[in-house]
Amino acid sequence: MNRKIILIGLNHRTAGVDVREKFALTDVDNFEKGLMAHCPVRECMCLSTCNRVEIIAISKRVPEREVVEAIIQYWAAVCKGSPEVLIDNTYQHRELDAVKHLFTVACSLDSMVMGEPQILGQLKDAYRKAADEGTAKTIINRLLHKSFSVAKRVRTETAIASSAVSISYAAVELAKKIFGNLDGTRAMMVGAGEMAELAVTHLLQNGVQDTIVANRTLSRAKELTQSLGGEAIQIEHLPDRLHEVDIVISSTGSPVSVIKAKDVKAVLKRRKFKPMFFIDIAVPRDIDPDVNQLDNVYLYDIDDLKEVVEDNMAQRQEEANKARAVVDAETMIFSNWLNSLALQPTIVDLVDKSEEIALRELSKTLKKIGPVNEKTRKSLETLVLSVGRKSLHEPICFLKRRTQEEGAAERFIDLARRMFNLDDETVPVTAHQNRKANTCTPEDIEHLIDVSKNKEQ
Incomplete structure (x- = not known):
C-alpha cells in the first residue's frame, strides 16, 4: 500500500511534564492544517492531552523516513523547541503497530490511569475536529471508528473500568495524604472542564467544606457550581481569593502559567503562612514551578500522581490482559480491511x-x-x-x-x-539476454495458445 500509517507521539512514560508542556499542541486545528500543507501526508489527526500528544498521519508516496522527519521538524518549529529533544522523547509506530497502539490508547490501556474513560472522549473530540477540518479522510475515518468500537467491546467484555481511578481522584487522594483529613478545608478548582467536575465531586465526597471554581468563561463555572455547589468566579479574580482556600487543583488549557510564584508569596502572608496544597494536572502546567520553593507550600504536578495510580492499577492487570487480547484480534481484522484497500x-x-x-x-x-x-x-x-x-x-x-x-x-x-x-x-531489449530468445508479439501468443490446446487434445 502506497499510503502508510505513521504514528508519532510522546506520553507520560517517554517524557517528563517539562517536555510534554513544551511540545503540547494548544491550537490543534491549525497544526493539522499546517501538517497537510508542509508535510508529505494525505491525512492527519492530532490528539493533545495532559499526558500525551499523538500525531497520526497517512503518508504520500514518499519514503517513510521523509514523512517522519518532516513531521518532527514541523512539530518542533510550531512549539519553538529542539527537534533533537523531540526525537529523544517520542515513540514511532508504523502500519499495524500504529493501529494496535491507537486501539490500546482508546481502550485506556496506555493511560496513566488504566481504565479511565476520559481518553476515549478526548479521542472522539480530536477526531470530530479533524473530520470537520477535512484532514481525516478514508483511512483515519475507518481507523478511528474502529478504535471507538474496540474500546466499547473492551468495556463490555472486561472489567477494566471497574474501580478505575481518575486523575482527579488521584489528586484528591494525594491531598488526603498531606492533610490527613479534608474535613473543614476549603478548595479551589481552576478550570471548569471534565477534570474539574470530577475533582470537585471527589473533594466534596471527602469532607471539603466549600469550593470555588475559577474559570475564564464564568457561565461554564456557574453551570458546574449550580450542579455541585460552591461559588463561581472569573479567573481574573483568582489572586484576590487564593488566601481563602487550603487546596488548589488546576486544570486549564492555558499555554502559560495562571498562578505565579509572586502571587502565592503574597497570599501566604495573608494566611499567616498556613500550609497550602497545590496540584497542577494541566499540561502545559498552570502553576509556576517556583511556587514549590516557598515555605509551607506543597506543589505537585501530574507526574507526582503515579504512585496513587499504580496502587490501583495492580488490581486490574488480569482484566488488562483480556483487553489486550481483544486489541490483538481487532488489529488483525483491521489489517484485512487495509489489505483490501x-x-x-x-x-x-x-x-x-x-x-x-x-x-x-x-x-x-x-x-x-x-x-x-x-x-x-x-x-x-x-x-x-x-x-x-x-x-x-x-x-x-x-x-x-x-x-x-x-x-x-x-x-x-x-x-x-x-x-x-x-x-x-x-521490457528493455537487453533484459534476460542469458535466457532463450523468445519473441512475445500478440501473434506469437496466439500461436502458443493454439499449440498448447492441440497438445492437450
Missing part, C-alpha cells in the same frame, strides 16, 4: 484492462462482419464485457484470499500487476 486499485485496473481489450476486439470483429443494428451491437458489447469480468472472478478471489495473509499483500499485488502488465511497463 491496497488491492482495490489493482482490481479496478484489472477490470479496466479487461474491458479495454474486450471492446477493442469487438470493434475488430464488427469491422469484419459488417454493419449490425444498435440492439445487436449492445448485446455483443454486453457479452464481451461479461466474459471479460467473469474470467477475472477467480484471479480476484485468489488475490483477496492471499492478500489477507500477514505480509503477503504487497508481494501478490505486485505479482498481479506485473503478470497483467497493468503499469504498461516496457
Whole structure:
C-alpha cells in the first residue's frame, strides 16, 4: 500500500511534564492544517492531552523516513523547541503497530490511569475536529471508528473500568495524604472542564467544606457550581481569593502559567503562612514551578500522581490482559480491511484492462462482419464485457484470499500487476539476454495458445 500509517507521539512514560508542556499542541486545528500543507501526508489527526500528544498521519508516496522527519521538524518549529529533544522523547509506530497502539490508547490501556474513560472522549473530540477540518479522510475515518468500537467491546467484555481511578481522584487522594483529613478545608478548582467536575465531586465526597471554581468563561463555572455547589468566579479574580482556600487543583488549557510564584508569596502572608496544597494536572502546567520553593507550600504536578495510580492499577492487570487480547484480534481484522484497500486499485485496473481489450476486439470483429443494428451491437458489447469480468472472478478471489495473509499483500499485488502488465511497463531489449530468445508479439501468443490446446487434445 502506497499510503502508510505513521504514528508519532510522546506520553507520560517517554517524557517528563517539562517536555510534554513544551511540545503540547494548544491550537490543534491549525497544526493539522499546517501538517497537510508542509508535510508529505494525505491525512492527519492530532490528539493533545495532559499526558500525551499523538500525531497520526497517512503518508504520500514518499519514503517513510521523509514523512517522519518532516513531521518532527514541523512539530518542533510550531512549539519553538529542539527537534533533537523531540526525537529523544517520542515513540514511532508504523502500519499495524500504529493501529494496535491507537486501539490500546482508546481502550485506556496506555493511560496513566488504566481504565479511565476520559481518553476515549478526548479521542472522539480530536477526531470530530479533524473530520470537520477535512484532514481525516478514508483511512483515519475507518481507523478511528474502529478504535471507538474496540474500546466499547473492551468495556463490555472486561472489567477494566471497574474501580478505575481518575486523575482527579488521584489528586484528591494525594491531598488526603498531606492533610490527613479534608474535613473543614476549603478548595479551589481552576478550570471548569471534565477534570474539574470530577475533582470537585471527589473533594466534596471527602469532607471539603466549600469550593470555588475559577474559570475564564464564568457561565461554564456557574453551570458546574449550580450542579455541585460552591461559588463561581472569573479567573481574573483568582489572586484576590487564593488566601481563602487550603487546596488548589488546576486544570486549564492555558499555554502559560495562571498562578505565579509572586502571587502565592503574597497570599501566604495573608494566611499567616498556613500550609497550602497545590496540584497542577494541566499540561502545559498552570502553576509556576517556583511556587514549590516557598515555605509551607506543597506543589505537585501530574507526574507526582503515579504512585496513587499504580496502587490501583495492580488490581486490574488480569482484566488488562483480556483487553489486550481483544486489541490483538481487532488489529488483525483491521489489517484485512487495509489489505483490501491496497488491492482495490489493482482490481479496478484489472477490470479496466479487461474491458479495454474486450471492446477493442469487438470493434475488430464488427469491422469484419459488417454493419449490425444498435440492439445487436449492445448485446455483443454486453457479452464481451461479461466474459471479460467473469474470467477475472477467480484471479480476484485468489488475490483477496492471499492478500489477507500477514505480509503477503504487497508481494501478490505486485505479482498481479506485473503478470497483467497493468503499469504498461516496457521490457528493455537487453533484459534476460542469458535466457532463450523468445519473441512475445500478440501473434506469437496466439500461436502458443493454439499449440498448447492441440497438445492437450
